[in-house]
Structure formats: structure tokens, C-alpha cells
Amino acid sequence: MTDFKPTELDKKWQQHWTNxxxxxxxxxxxxxKYYCLDMFAYPSxxxxxxxxxxxTIGDVMARMKRxxxxxxLHPFGWDAFGLPAENAAIKSGTxxxxxxxxxxxxxxxxxxxxxxxxxxxREIATCLPEYYKFNQWIFLKMFERGLAYRKRSTVNWCxxxxxxxxxxxxxxxxxxxxxxAVEARELEQWFFKITAYADELLQxxxxxxxWPDKVVAMQRNWIGRSEGARVTFPVVGGPDIxxxxxxxxxxxxxxxxxxxxxxxxxxxxxxxxxxxxxxxxRVGRFRALDREARLTGAIDKEGFxxxxxxxxxxxxxxxxxxxxxxxxxxxxxxxxxxVPAHDQRDFEFARKYGLPIxxxxxxxxxxxxxxxxxxxxxxxxxxxxxxGEYSGQDAPxxxxxxxxxxxxxxxxxxxxxxxxxxxxxxxxxxxxxxxxIIYCEKDGVVPVPYDQxxxxxxxxxxxxxxxxxxxxxxxxxxxxxxxxCGGPAKRETDTMDTFxxxxxxxxxxxxxxxxxxxxxxxxxxxxxxVDFYVGGIEHAILHLLYSxxxxxxxxxxxxxxxxxxxxxxxTQGMVLKEGAVMSKSKGNVVDPDAMVEKYGADALRLYMTFxxxxxxxxxxxxxxxxxxxxxLVRVWRVVDHWVETIGGEGMPQCGDDCTPAERxxxxxxxxTIRRVTIDIEDRMHLNTAVSSLMxxxxxxxxxxEGTAHGGPTRAEPPAGAMERPQTLAVLREAIDALVVMxxxxxxxxxxxxxxxxxxxxxxxxxxxxxxxxxxxxxEEVVVPVQINGKVRARLTVRADASExxxxxxxxxxxxxxxxxxxxxxxxxxVAKGPLVSVVVQ
RNA sequence: GCGAAAGUGGCGGAACUGGCAGACGCGCCGGACUUAGGAUCCGGUAGCCGCAAGGCUAUGGGGGUUCGAGUCCCCCCUUUCGCACCA
Numbered sequence: 012m013t014d015f016k017p018t019e020l021d022k023k024w025q026q027h028w029t030n031x032x033x034x035x036x037x038x039x040x041x042x043x044k045y046y047c048l049d050m051f052a053y054p055s056x057x058x059x060x061x062x063x064x065x066x067t068i069g070d071v072m073a074r075m076k077r078x079x080x081x082x083x084l085h086p087f088g089w090d091a092f093g094l095p096a097e098n099a100a101i102k103s104g105t106x107x108x109x110x111x112x113x114x115x116x117x118x119x120x121x122x123x124x125x126x127x128x129x130x131x132x133r134e135i136a137t138c139l140p141e142y143y144k145f146n147q148w149i150f151l152k153m154f155e156r157g158l159a160y161r162k163r164s165t166v167n168w169c170x171x172x173x174x175x176x177x178x179x180x181x182x183x184x185x186x187x188x189x190x191x192a193v194e195a196r197e198l199e200q201w202f203f204k205i206t207a208y209a210d211e212l213l214q215x216x217x218x219x220x221x222w223p224d225k226v227v228a229m230q231r232n233w234i235g236r237s238e239g240a241r242v243t244f245p246v247v248g249g250p251d252i253x254x255x256x257x258x259x260x261x262x263x264x265x266x267x268x269x270x271x272x273x274x275x276x277x278x279x280x281x282x283x284x285x286x287x288x289x290x291x292x293r294v295g296r297f298r299a300l301d302r303e304a305r306l307t308g309a310i311d312k313e314g315f316x317x318x319x320x321x322x323x324x325x326x327x328x329x330x331x332x333x334x335x336x337x338x339x340x341x342x343x344x345x346x347x348x349x350v351p352a353h354d355q356r357d358f359e360f361a362r363k364y365g366l367p368i369x370x371x372x373x374x375x376x377x378x379x380x381x382x383x384x385x386x387x388x389x390x391x392x393x394x395x396x397x398x399g400e401y402s403g404q405d406a407p408x409x410x411x412x413x414x415x416x417x418x419x420x421x422x423x424x425x426x427x428x429x430x431x432x433x434x435x436x437x438x439x440x441x442x443x444x445x446x447x448i449i450y451c452e453k454d455g456v457v458p459v460p461y462d463q464x465x466x467x468x469x470x471x472x473x474x475x476x477x478x479x480x481x482x483x484x485x486x487x488x489x490x491x492x493x494x495x496c497g498g499p500a501k502r503e504t505d506t507m508d509t510f511x512x513x514x515x516x517x518x519x520x521x522x523x524x525x526x527x528x529x530x531x532x533x534x535x536x537x538x539x540x541v542d543f544y545v546g547g548i549e550h551a552i553l554h555l556l557y558s559x560x561x562x563x564x565x566x567x568x569x570x571x572x573x574x575x576x577x578x579x580x581x582t583q584g585m586v587l588k589e590g591a592v593m594s595k596s597k598g599n600v601v602d603p604d605a606m607v608e609k610y611g612a613d614a615l616r617l618y619m620t621f622x623x624x625x626x627x628x629x630x631x632x633x634x635x636x637x638x639x640x641x642x643l644v645r646v647w648r649v650v651d652h653w654v655e656t657i658g659g660e661g662m663p664q665c666g667d668d669c670t671p672a673e674r675x676x677x678x679x680x681x682x683t684i685r686r687v688t689i690d691i692e693d694r695m696h697l698n699t700a701v702s703s704l705m706x707x708x709x710x711x712x713x714x715x716e717g718t719a720h721g722g723p724t725r726a727e728p729p730a731g732a733m734e735r736p737q738t739l740a741v742l743r744e745a746i747d748a749l750v751v752m753x754x755x756x757x758x759x760x761x762x763x764x765x766x767x768x769x770x771x772x773x774x775x776x777x778x779x780x781x782x783x784x785x786x787x788x789x790e791e792v793v794v795p796v797q798i799n800g801k802v803r804a805r806l807t808v809r810a811d812a813s814e815x816x817x818x819x820x821x822x823x824x825x826x827x828x829x830x831x832x833x834x835x836x837x838x839x840x841v842a843k844g845p846l847v848s849v850v851v852q
Numbered sequence: 853g854c855g856a857a858a859g860u861g862g863c864g865g866a867a868c869u870g871g872c873a874g875a876c877g878c879g880c881c882g883g884a885c886u887u888a889g890g891a892u893c894c895g896g897u898a899g900c901c902g903c904a905a906g907g908c909u910a911u912g913g914g915g916g917u918u919c920g921a922g923u924c925c926c927c928c929c930u931u932u933c934g935c936a937c938c939a
Contacts, residue, residue: 225856225934232855232935239939256939269939312937342938349939355853356937430938551934621877622864628932630864634878641892642877648892689868699866702876709876712893724885724893795872800920802872840919844871848919 015647017611017640020759025126027762033775034128036084038537045081046538047073048517048577049127050546050554051088051135054114055095058121060586060593060619061547063603064629067619068583068697069545070127074755075691077128078779084538086520087122087129089115091138092509097442100474107442108470111138121604125612126758128775133523137512142519143444144465145529146511149561150447151458152568158204161456164435168196175439195298200437201446201505205560209234209429211574212559221579223626226551233552235430240414241344242423244268244321247329249283252276252321255343255428258353259413260406263398264371265348266361268321268332269314272297273340280317280332290317297336312337312360323348324422325399325413335360343428351388358388371398372406434557436508441472441481443506451493451500460494466502480504513554514561517541517576532570541577548582555580581695584628593631601631613757614640620697620756642705643760645723646753649711650746650764652723656734657743658769665740665786673741674790676714680745681787683707684780687752701756707749714742748780796821797848798830806847814841821847 028034038044049069052062066087073085089111096107115136122129135142153159166175171191175198205212213234216227239257246252252268270277272294284290293315314335321332337356338347351361351368361368368382374393392406401409417423437446445466447459459466469488472481482488483504493500515529521538522530555577562576585592588599606615617639623629665677683703690700716722719732747768754761754774765774789810794817796804804826808817818839821827831851838850 223856228856229934235935235938237938254939258939310937337937339938347939354939356939428938430935548933624865627858627865632864632878635864638877644892686868694868696866696868698864699876702866705876716894722893793872797871797920800918805872838919842871842920846871846920848871850919 015644015760017613017643017760018608020763021124021126021607021612024759024762025123027773028126028128028775029123029131031773032132033773034083034085035130035132036082038534039082040537042082043080044084044538045073045076045543046084046541047076047543048085048520048541048545049087050544050550051090051513051516052118053090053093053095054111054118054136056110056114056117058118058603060601060603060631062122063125063615064586064619064625065545065547065583066122066125066127067616068581068625068695069543070616071620071691071697071755072543072545072695074128074758074775075779077775078751078754078777079692080778084133084520085128085130086133086135086523087127087131088133088135088516088520089137090509090513090516091115091136092143092443092506092512094440094442097440097474100442104474106470107474108138111136111442124604124607125616128758133520135516135519135523137444137509137516138442140465140467141526143468143512145515145519146444146507147447147459147464147466148461148529149511149515149564150507151461151464153203153564154448154458156564156567158207158564159201159436160204161199161201163197164200164202165195166198166200166435168194170194198437200435201448201503201507202433202435203560205434205557206429206431208560208563209236209431210427211563212431212556215559215574218575219580222577223580223582226548226555226580226582229551230556233431233556236427237429238425238427240410240417240423241426242324242348242417244324244346244348246276246332247320247322249276249279249319252332252346253344254346254348255426256348258350258410259417259423260392260395260401260410261350261353261371262323262325262348262413263395263401264350264352264369265323265326265330266351266367266369267330267349269335269338269347269349269357269360270317270332271338271340271345272334272336274334274338274345276346277317277334280319284318294334297334310336312356312363314360314364316364324417324420331366333360333364333366341432342430352382352385353388353390355388355390358385369397371395434508434510434560436511437505438508439480439504440506441468441474443509444468444511445482446503446505446507448503449491449493449500450503451496451498453498454493454495454500457493457495457500463494468506480506482506510553510557514557515565517544517558518562518565518571529565529570535571539571540573540575543579543581544577545581545583547585551582581625583625584623586629586631588631590630606636610636610640611643611759613760614643617643617701617756621701622698624698625695642708643757645708645712646749646757647760647764648723649708649715650750650767652715652720653742653746654767656720657739657746658767665737665744669737669741670735672714672717673737676710676741676745677786678789679707679710680741680748681783684748684752685782685787688779688782691755697756700752704749704753704756707745711742711745711749714745750774751777751780792845794821794845794847796824796827797846798827798851800848803827803830812845817841817845817847821849 047069049066073083077083091111096111099105099110100107137143150159168175169191171189213231213236216231219227237257239255240259241253241255243251243253277294281287281290281294314333317332317334319332320329323330349357351357352370353372370380370382372393373379373396374389374391379396380389394403394405395401395409401413414425445468447464447466449457449459451457469485473484474481489502489504491500491502518530518535522534525531558576562571563574565571588601591597591599593600614636618636621639622635686703687700690696712722718738719734750761750764762774791807792810794806794808795802796806804824806820806824808820818841834851836849836851840848842848
């Protein structure tokens with residue numbers, strides 16, 4: 012048998028790559044660059060199969076591109092700030108810094124045992140001051156430009172844990188940790204003005220041709236642009252109310268106005284109400300209900316009449332103003348005109364409370380419906396009726412006219428609204444980047460001067476899990492002197508959302524050790540954009556949108572010259588077992604370390620790429636992994652079998668005087684080169700790339716059986732067995748190509764085989780084989796003949812047979828004749844392929 | 853409700869621009885080699901009819917375009933994912 016020992020090979024070559032710095036790179040203007048990026052990892056402590064899959068996919072591309080002659084940047088780092096470390100500290104008392112750095116060390120070892128070709132000399136961790144110092148720098152720049160600002164806003168507050176929760180930590184309206192009902196609380200928070208870039212972020216999605224449709228669609232929905240109009244409704248005995256609508260064409264049907272419970276006018280109405288206490292009590296119930304209900308799902312539409320009236324500026328009619336629980340305060344103006352005949356929500360509300368329904372739009376080809384008998388609102392565009400001077404005109408054309416008229420009369424204007432909101436970045440947490448701001452009683456909000464960066468996170472803090480940010484309990488951190496007046500001042504004690512860290516890390520990799528600037532612009536100019544970005548779909552919106560935003564901010568600051576950071580995106584599918592995502596609680600976790608220990612890194616890598624297309628879910632199977640291991644043994648055995656005979660220098664060239672079997676193997680070799688190259692580089696169909704390699708190996712076994720040596724199963728080649736030089740040349744060509752193309756998937760085995768074949772240069776630096784179309788072209792092809800769409804015969808003909816010849820041969824074929832005699836041949840089509848199609852009757 | 857994707861053997865999945873459906877692997881069946889093998893190698897493996905040659909039926913369902921449809925068009929069903937009262 013063979014002496015194939017995968018774990019020894021893993022160690023040997025990993026050591027070699029580390030010693031040689033094989034994957035370390037420098038910018039080199041003379042060579043084309045390729046930036047291959049795997050989403051950096053949160054150091055949870057243990058790499059799981061999802062990581063293995065993610066990084067294997069990236070590594071196949073990185074290794075392949077390297078062999079294709081590109082200067083490949085393939086870095087890795089750690090998204091090292093975040094809540095879990097702090098929660099662990101609350102639980103166990105271990106300082107977040109220690110647990111994080113320990114976790115990084117452990118996970119790094121795990122990834123290195125997978126043989127991913129990372130430039131480890133560029134490793135970064137966001138929890139280190141040399142990194143987060145530049146988060147603070149960016150913050151200050153954004154503050155200068157008005158892109159970072161402070162405002163009061165509503166947050167999720169757990170009254171039991173006494174802290175703010177992120178939206179993701181609120182499950183069905185309750186705290187994830189203690190289960191208490193989450194409250195809304197008003198806090199002063201820092202925001203990044205991502206809405207300033209909303210339109211650009213939306214428009215530019217059209218340029219992302221190599222992103223999955225799904226991700227582009229999700230971002231488009233998230234930004235949520237809608238065009239409409241802002242219209243002023245005067246209030247009887249009070250200030251005007253402005254509403255936002257996308258359907259100004261229905262305004263003659265607006266029979267009441269609805270306010271969100273949080274609308275600023277509500278408090279004034281309460282004050283002026285006959286019974287302010289009852290009014291406030293009803294509003295309060297909506298405000299409290301609203302938050303929880305919105306997280307759990309649909310709520311019944313409820314509201315009450317404020318008793319106040321507004322004037323519909325188009326009809327001049329007095330209409331009631333109601334407060335409704337389904338109106339969103341944070342969208343538009345927090346107030347809407349209700350058109351029950353043409354909006355389903357307004358319709359339901361009007362029916363419930365007996366409010367008037369007035370039809371003003373008639374769909375093409377329909378009768379004017381009777382409001383009383385409508386089963387539902389009619390929401391389509393159509394011709395206006397009962398709409399004053401606009402009656403008889405058609406929407407959507409009339410919308411522009413109405414907006415223009417409103418503008419002329421000073422009662423409204425066209426407006427574009429976005430669902431996207433500004434990004435709240437304040438976190439009342441310890442384990443994050445301190446926000447570099449100082450509050451002075453005299454000078455107000457004062458940015459920390461650039462030369463005082465970084466604002467270092469203090470090493471010591473109490474992690475009780477109670478109270479505000481742990482930083483607020485450190486007088487030596489909080490109490491400072493004002494940089495402006497030198498008087499006593501207090502530091503901001505909130506830290507930044509960790510999504511800030513990950514919004515520009517890909518730029519830091521271009522120049523990771525720079526202490527003066529985020530990165531040298533020249534370095535980013537060379538390496539950016541990221542050519543291939545691989546990661547989970549869970550980042551489809553936030554991380555990718557924030558990164559696109561940051562790239563634009565840094566562009567406007569002048570550090571980069573690009574709009575979009577990621578040219579091509581691949582979102583890999585999840586790894587499942589028994590149909591469920593692997594998780595400790597389900598007890599279905601497969602430990603990558605154990606698999607690597609048993610089968611070696613290569614078998615696991617091969618399995619991850621072979622068993623499913625990269626973007627689809629992958630169902631784990633032990634048997635499947637063993638199958639991949641067997642394949643590697645098969646490769647090893649066939650190379651080992653021939654290595655003595657074909658190894659070394661002075662191999663004859665593959666000539667013209669080959670036997671049919673030799674020609675067939677050459678053809679297979681070159682066809683495999685073509686397919687594997689396209690499958691990796693263009694299509695990212697790694698599973699079919701692997702299956703092509705398997706086919707080539709099967710072919711090599713079959714070919715070997717037909718030689719004097721016999722196949723690899725024979726213990727020893729017969730004494731004195733001699734092969735034609737052409738046979739050996741053809742074999743050498745096939746085996747070289749196989750080993751090189753296998754190496755992105757199974758680098759350790761491939762390097763060893765490459766060395767056994769007598770190569771001195773590392774395989775990692777070898778050249779990818781080139782495809783020769785002439786060799787791949789078959790001299791004979793099998794041409795199917797269809798009769799009335801069914802294949803009835805197959806002709807073996809010269810590849811260069813003309814259409815006429817094919818037609819003639821097809822009709823002369825015995826099997827074809829069986830189906831055509833006694834019938835009329837109506838048509839014969841010769842298609843490229845080739846294929847002959849005969850139509851008979 | 854809106855948006856996106858997907859339905860192909862026992863299973864994971866192939867099928868590139870409309871051109872031989874089921875590549876490759878797993879599993880299963882048979883054979884070889886063996887003291888033995890759960891190692892390895894070789895062969896078979898969509899279903900139905902047939903001794904066979906061969907034939908028929910098959911890519912969620914129903915229509916259509918075409919010499920030819922898993923692929924294109926229309927309608928419907930199912931599943932997964934994302935957003936979810938955005939006025």
C-alpha cells in the first residue's frame with residue numbers, strides 16, 4: 012500500500028510556508044494585483060465548519076490566482092471588540108482583553124492547521140489601540156464634516172439588567188438575558204449620517220454586477236427610496252401639520268389626518284384637550300404597546316379622535332385629526348393624510364371607526380365603485396374623479412402636475428424619502444472603541460485633539476453587568492481637562508458600535524503597520540478594490556452597507572479614489588447537520604479539529620468545496636468526507652505508481668505520433684484544464700471543478716491499466732516493463748496538470764506530490780497549466796440523430812464533417828431508416844453541437 | 853403583502869449560449885483479489901415493459917414557442933430566505 016500520511020504532510024508544508032513566508036506580499040506595480048478577502052472573524056474561541064467553508068472558498072481563489080500570475084493579497088484579522096467578551100467577563104471575571112487575545116491565539120492555530128494561504132504578517136485585531144485609534148480619527152473627521160452628530164433617541168432598555176440592548180438582543184419584545192420586557196428609553200446618542208449618502212448608495216448598486224442579486228435587492232429595500240410630496244394641512248386653531256405621501260393623486264379622497272402617537276403635535280393637543288389626563292393616558296398606551304407589538308408582528312389598527320380639525324388644502328374641506336397606532340413616527344413626517352378608498356390600512360381604519368370613504372380614482376376599464384360596498388381599498392392608479400380641476404386626468408402623469416401646483420401655491424413640494432435611518436453608534440459598553448469626545452460646561456461638545464489619539468480603553472473596569480457603561484465608573488477616565496479652556500470636563504463614556512471597526516478593515520490590510528495614518532493612500536490605490544470578497548449572508552445589509560458608506564466618506568476625505576470597495580461578492584451557504592445549523596444547544600456540532608486530525612486538512616477542504624456549490628447550504632456527512640479522503644488516496648496512488656518512471660528532467664514532448672489512447676488522455680487533460688480554470692475563476696463552481704479532477708483521475712487509472720506497467724493497484728510494475736516515450740510524456744503532462752490544479756483544494760498533498768515529481772520550486776509559486784484548444788479538440792465525435800425530437804441513432808464521424816455530410820450520413824443510417832421508411836421527411840436540421848434533427852410525418 | 857432564490861434518481865448535486873437529462877460523489881447491488889475485509893480494484897445502478905434488440909415515461913403541475921425545452925414565455929402549486937403597517 013501507500014504511505015500516505017495526511018497529518019504529517021499538513022505539518023511539514025505548513026511549517027515550510029511559514030518559514031519561507033510564501034504568502035507574504037508587497038505592492039508591485041509591475042504585476043497585476045488580486046485582493047482576495049475572507050470576512051474577518053469574531054474571536055469566539057473556536058473555529059466552526061462555517062469558518063472552514065468560508066476560508067476554504069477564499070483560499071481556492073487566492074491560490075489559483077497566485078498560480079495564474081497575480082500578486083495576491085490574502086490577509087486575515089479579527090473583529091475583536093464586542094459584547095460576548097464583556098458578557099463572559101461579567102460571568103467569569105476574565106478580563107475581555109485576556110479572553111479575546113486567548114481566543115485569537117487558539118483560533119489562529121486552528122486556521123493555520125487548515126493551510127489557508129494567509130499573509131499572516133498583515134494580521135490585525137480591532138481591539139488593539141493601533142487599530143482603534145483610527146476609528147477615532149475617522150470619527151473626528153466625520154464630526155468635522157457634520158457626519159457625526161448627537162441627538163436624543165429612543166433605545167431598547169432592559170429595566171432588570173439596567174442597560175441598553177441592541178435590536179438583535181431583543182427577542183419578542185423581551186431581554187435575551189433575563190427575559191424582562193424591554194422598554195423604550197430616550198438617551199443622547201451619537202449618529203453617523205449615512206442618510207447623506209442614501210441616494211448614492213442606492214444608485215451605485217447598479218454597478219455591482221458581480222454581487223448576488225439577493226444582496227443587491229436587500230440593500231435596495233433597506234435604503235427604501237420613495238418619491239412623493241410633502242403637503243401642508245392647516246390645523247384649525249393650531250400650527251400646520253405636514254404630511255408625506257407618494258399618492259398626491261388621491262388627495263381629494265383624503266377624509267382625515269392621522270398622527271403617530273409620538274408626533275410632536277400630540278403633546279400640544281393633549282394640553283389643549285378638554286380632558287388632558289384621559290388624552291395622555293390613551294396616547295401613552297399606544298406608545299407603550301407600539302414598541303413591543305412592532306417586534307412581535309401585526310397589531311390591530313386602533314386610534315382615537317383628537318377632536319381637532321385640519322383643512323385639506325386641495326378640497327378646502329375640514330377633516331378630523333386622529334391618532335393611530337400604526338402610523339410610524341420615524342418615517343416621513345410622522346403624519347399622513349388618510350385616503351380610505353385607496354389605501355388598505357386607511358380603509359380598515361375608516362371602516363372600524365365609521366369614517367367617510369370617498370372614491371377619487373377609477374381604474375381603467377372599471378366602473379366607479381360605490382364606497383359603501385367596496386370590499387377593499389382600490390390601490391391601483393387610474394383616472395381621477397370627483398377631484399375638482401383634476402377630474403378626468405390620469406395618474407401617474409397627474410401627480411407631477413399636482414405637485415407643481417402645490418408648490419406654486421406654497422402648500423407643498425416634491426420630496427424623496429428613505430427608509431434608511433442614520434446609524435446610531437453609541438453603546439453603553441466597555442469593550443469597544445472609546446468615542447473621542449469631551450464635554451465641557453463652558454465649551455460644550457469638544458473633540459479630542461488628533462495629537463491626543465488614541466483615547467485608550469482603560470485596562471481595569473468593573474463588569475457587574477449593571478449600571479451604565481463601565482467606563483462611567485472610572486473617575487480617572489471620566490474627569491479630564493477641557494482641551495479648549497483647560498477647565499474641568501468629562502469624557503464621553505460610551506463606546507462605538509463594533510460595526511464601525513469592520514467598516515474599513517479591508518483598507519487597513521493594505522498597510523496594516525502604519526502608525527501615522529489609517530493606510531498610505533498609495534497602498535490602497537494599488538490593492539483596492541477587493542476583487543473577491545467571501546462571507547456569510549448575515550452581513551448582506553449592515554456590514555456591507557456600512558463599508559460602502561465608509562469607503563465614500565474616506566473618498567471624500569481624499570484617502571481613496573474609489574466608490575465601491577468590493578467588486579465581487581460571494582455569500583457562502585451555511586453548514587448544516589440533520590437539516591439544522593450546527594449549534595451547541597442542538598448538539599449537532601462537528602469539530603473541524605477532529606476531522607483534520609483524522610483525515611487531514613486537504614480532505615476536509617476538498618469536501619467543503621465538492622459537496623455543494625459555494626453559495627448553497629451544505630449538509631454535513633461523514634461518509635462524504637471519507638469519499639474525499641479516498642479520492643486523495645487515489646491521486647496519491649496513481650502519482651506514486653508512475654513517479655519513478657516519469658519523474659525528473661528530460662521528458663519527451665508530446666508529439667503527433669500518439670496512439671488513440673494517448674491522444675484521448677491528452678484530450679482529457681486539456682479539457683480538464685479548460686473546465687477547472689473556468690469553474691474556479693469565472694463561475695465559482697468549485698464543486699464541478701473538483702468533479703472534473705475526479706474524472707481526470709478516473710481516466711488516469713483506466714489509461715494505466717492499458718499500459719505495460721499496469722494500473723496503480725498492482726504492487727510492483729513487471730520487471731523490464733518499457734513504455735513508449737509518448738506514453739510517458741502524455742502521462743507526465745496529465746499528472747503535472749492534475750497536481751497543480753488540485754493544489755488550491757488540497758495544497759499539502761499537492762505540494763508533496765509536486766516535490767516527489769522532482770520539482771524544486773514550490774508548487775505555490777508554480778504556473779497554472781494552459782489550455783490548448785487544438786489538443787482538446789476531438790478528431791472524432793459522436794453525433795446524435797433525433798427523429799421528431801427523440802434520439803434514435805448516434806453517428807461516429809470526423810469532427811470536421813460538413814453539414815451536408817452529416818445530413819447524408821444520418822439519413823443513410825440503418826436505425827434512422829427504421830424510423831423514416833414509409834414516412835415523409837419534412838425537414839432536416841443540422842445544429843452545432845453537432846446534432847442532426849430529422850422531422851418526419 | 854413586497855422582494856429574492858429554488859423545485860431534477862434513494863441522497864448531495866451536474867447539464868456552459870435552447871442541442872444526447874442524471875456528470876462527479878455518497879449509498880446500494882454484483883464481481884475480482886483475499887485466511888479475512890467495513891481495504892483496494894472492476895462493473896452495474898431514474899422508473900416501467902421486454903429474454904433480448906428495443907420501446908415507453910420522466911427535471912413540481914398545466915399550457916405555449918421551437919426541428920428540439922430542465923433551460924425561453926404565460927398561468928398555477930410548493931419550499932427556503934430577507935423585509936414586513938415605510939403612507
